[in-house]
Amino acid sequence: MWIHLSNExxxxxxxxxxxxxxxxxxxGTLAGxxxxxSIRTLAKNIQTSVITVKRAxxxxxxxxxxxxxxxxxxxxxxxxxRILQQKVEKQFEAEVDRLFQLxxxxxxxxxxxxxxxxxxxxxxx
Numbered sequence: 001m002w003i004h005l006s007n008e009x010x011x012x013x014x015x016x017x018x019x020x021x022x023x024x025x026x027x028g029t030l031a032g033x034x035x036x037x038s039i040r041t042l043a044k045n046i047q048t049s050v051i052t053v054k055r056a057x058x059x060x061x062x063x064x065x066x067x068x069x070x071x072x073x074x075x076x077x078x079x080x081x082r083i084l085q086q087k088v089e090k091q092f093e094a095e096v097d098r099l100f101q102l103x104x105x106x107x108x109x110x111x112x113x114x115x116x117x118x119x120x121x122x123x124x125x
Contacts, residue, residue, distance in 0.1 A: 003046050013048055017056040025065050032078025
């Protein structure tokens with residue numbers, strides 16, 4: 001498992017960690033039932049606090065990407081690729097919904113929001 005945290009990122013460290021572990025689960029780098037490092041070990045290895053790792057693990061467990069067995073450790077939840085993809089799509093749809101709600105609050109039309117999305121997409125090429 002390879003993790004890189006950046007203090008210069010706009011995302012908090014726990015979110016960077018959570019997102020990187022989640023991505024490794026989704027792309028198959030971390031297979032089902034793979035044991036993850038203990039909270040203390042991972043915190044030491046990536047030079048961050050135990051609280052940061054604990055929060056990332058906690059959120060991953062709530063999202064059902066990992067599970068913990070008392071006295072045994074924390075493991076990647078064995079999940080079919082199709083179900084992982086459904087989880088990812090559901091999470092993305094929730095973020096899109098949140099953005100559309102924000103846009104509506106700011107007085108933007110759907111067409112204006114879609115135009116902004118297209119512009120951002122073009123700028124990322």
